[in-house]
Amino acid sequence: MQEKIAVIGGGVAGLAAGYDLAKAGFEVVIFEKEKKLGGLASGFKFPYWTWRLERTVHHIFANDGDILDLAKEVGFSGVFFKSPLTGSAYKTGEKYEIFALDTPFNFLKFPLLPLKDKARAAVVLAFLRFSPFLSLFERKKALDFLKKSMGEKANEILWKELFRKKFGKYAEKILLSFFWARIKKRTKKLGYVKGGFQAFIDYLEERFKLLGGKVVKGEVVEAVEKEKKGFKVLTESQKFSSFNKVIFALQLPLALKIGRKILPESFVKKALKINYLHAASLVLETREPIVKDFYWINVACKELPFMGIFQHTNFVDKKYYGGRHVCYIGWYCKEDDWIWQASEKEVLKKVLPYLKAFGFKGEVLRAKLFKAPFAQPIFDEYFVRNKPSFKLPVPDLFFAGFELSYPYDRGTNYAIKVGREAARLVENSKSEIRISKQ
Numbered sequence: 001m002q003e004k005i006a007v008i009g010g011g012v013a014g015l016a017a018g019y020d021l022a023k024a025g026f027e028v029v030i031f032e033k034e035k036k037l038g039g040l041a042s043g044f045k046f047p048y049w050t051w052r053l054e055r056t057v058h059h060i061f062a063n064d065g066d067i068l069d070l071a072k073e074v075g076f077s078g079v080f081f082k083s084p085l086t087g088s089a090y091k092t093g094e095k096y097e098i099f100a101l102d103t104p105f106n107f108l109k110f111p112l113l114p115l116k117d118k119a120r121a122a123v124v125l126a127f128l129r130f131s132p133f134l135s136l137f138e139r140k141k142a143l144d145f146l147k148k149s150m151g152e153k154a155n156e157i158l159w160k161e162l163f164r165k166k167f168g169k170y171a172e173k174i175l176l177s178f179f180w181a182r183i184k185k186r187t188k189k190l191g192y193v194k195g196g197f198q199a200f201i202d203y204l205e206e207r208f209k210l211l212g213g214k215v216v217k218g219e220v221v222e223a224v225e226k227e228k229k230g231f232k233v234l235t236e237s238q239k240f241s242s243f244n245k246v247i248f249a250l251q252l253p254l255a256l257k258i259g260r261k262i263l264p265e266s267f268v269k270k271a272l273k274i275n276y277l278h279a280a281s282l283v284l285e286t287r288e289p290i291v292k293d294f295y296w297i298n299v300a301c302k303e304l305p306f307m308g309i310f311q312h313t314n315f316v317d318k319k320y321y322g323g324r325h326v327c328y329i330g331w332y333c334k335e336d337d338w339i340w341q342a343s344e345k346e347v348l349k350k351v352l353p354y355l356k357a358f359g360f361k362g363e364v365l366r367a368k369l370f371k372a373p374f375a376q377p378i379f380d381e382y383f384v385r386n387k388p389s390f391k392l393p394v395p396d397l398f399f400a401g402f403e404l405s406y407p408y409d410r411g412t413n414y415a416i417k418v419g420r421e422a423a424r425l426v427e428n429s430k431s432e433i434r435i436s437k438q
Contacts, residue, residue, distance in 0.1 A: 002027050006233050006243040008221050011039025012412050013400045014249030016419030022211035024427050033220045043198030048322030052196035055370040056281040057310045057328050062189040064413035074207050078194035084295035084315040091301045096357050121150045128183045137177040145176045161300045165307040173380040177407040226262050249400040251374040267393045273386045277332040279375035280339045285366040289325045290355050306331050332376050344369040390425050398422050
């Protein structure tokens with residue numbers, strides 16, 4: 001008899017898992033609380049836009065083989081690549097400057113470090129880029145390593161503030177494994193999807209449905225419980241029964257909440273030791289670009305109260321956005337940080353003076369603020385000790401959260417990789433009907 005699989009979470013990982021399982025002959029139902037699939041990669045539009053835009057910054061690297069392989073497999077040809085300019089923002093005197101650091105030549109021209117420090121940093125970066133993953137990387141803190149290997153000045157100028165902007169109070173605890181993965185993956189060429197990532201998501205959803213897959217949208221899953229022969233999925237308004245297996249394709253804290261009645265207490269206690277930050281993303285539409293030339297700007301000075309600026313229309317042509325310019329301002333934060341508590345108007349008011357310091361003299365035509373809980377796990381020693389695996393400690397219950405992309409950072413490519421690996425394990429596993437709770 002055909003096995004029935006429930007996938008909780010209709011982000012890219014859940015959709016990739018569902019597609020593979022439907023292709024393998026399983027009866028698959030994807031549950032998504034929003035009215036469209038895609039998670040943070042799902043798109044929205046302002047009036048007059050012909051392309052949709054993601055809620056947070058999205059692009060792929062040239063070596064992101066998982067998304068490129070899946071796109072080729074399903075016949076999607078809408079991915080294109082460019083080499084936009086990237087850099088880091090510093091305060092120099094009374095103004096802010098952006099320095100391109102994306103090539104060895106540009107790095108050598110960087111005026112804020114002596115030549116000997118730049119040479120030393122370049123050697124360390126080359127070592128990390130060409131090194132395989134070493135267990136050593138999980139035994140060292142990233143900033144400690146960078147300070148000792150590159151020198152105190154290089155660490156202070158190049159890395160310290162970037163870690164603080166991304167990880168806040170956890171900056172000094174982040175493992176070298178995370179930094180290694182960032183250096184390993186970075187490519188100058190960046191990819192985007194014609195029509196926005198939602199175009200690929202919609203295309204994959206249609207292929208999933210053609211294989212017999214079903215999607216339940218706009219229903220919040222409140223719990224997954226055990227039945228005599230399998231699982232039942234309880235949403236706000238309905239009960240869906242008789243699933244042989246379940247995949248949690250969402251952040252671990254949300255999986256713990258939904259699976260609270262069946263997950264062992266010992267597993268829950270261990271998983272709760274992992275710390276997270278939330279993400280906030282302010283999308284701005286303007287007549288003139290907020291920053292010229294650069295697409296991706298890391299904020300390396302403490303005076304600016306955000307992590308990064310991403311002038312999307314310095315990467316993707318503004319003609320797809322009604323001839324207007326589009327820019328992201330991004331943060332990671334805790335629940336008690338101002339950004340998490342603030343309204344859209346309050347965030348815009350806070351940000352505008354700093355944007356004008358870059359020379360922006362125009363007005364913001366439209367703004368949209370998005371917030372995402374548990375968006376960034378803290379890659380410290382507690383994470384390594386307590387991170388989950390694909391198979392949860394309940395028979396026939398699986399996990400496909402972005403935590404499993406470690407040591408690589410979250411992104412569409414690794415969501416697909418994690419989702420497809422979970423599907424492979426489900427396909428190769430034998431169903432069990434027993435359950436033990438301890």
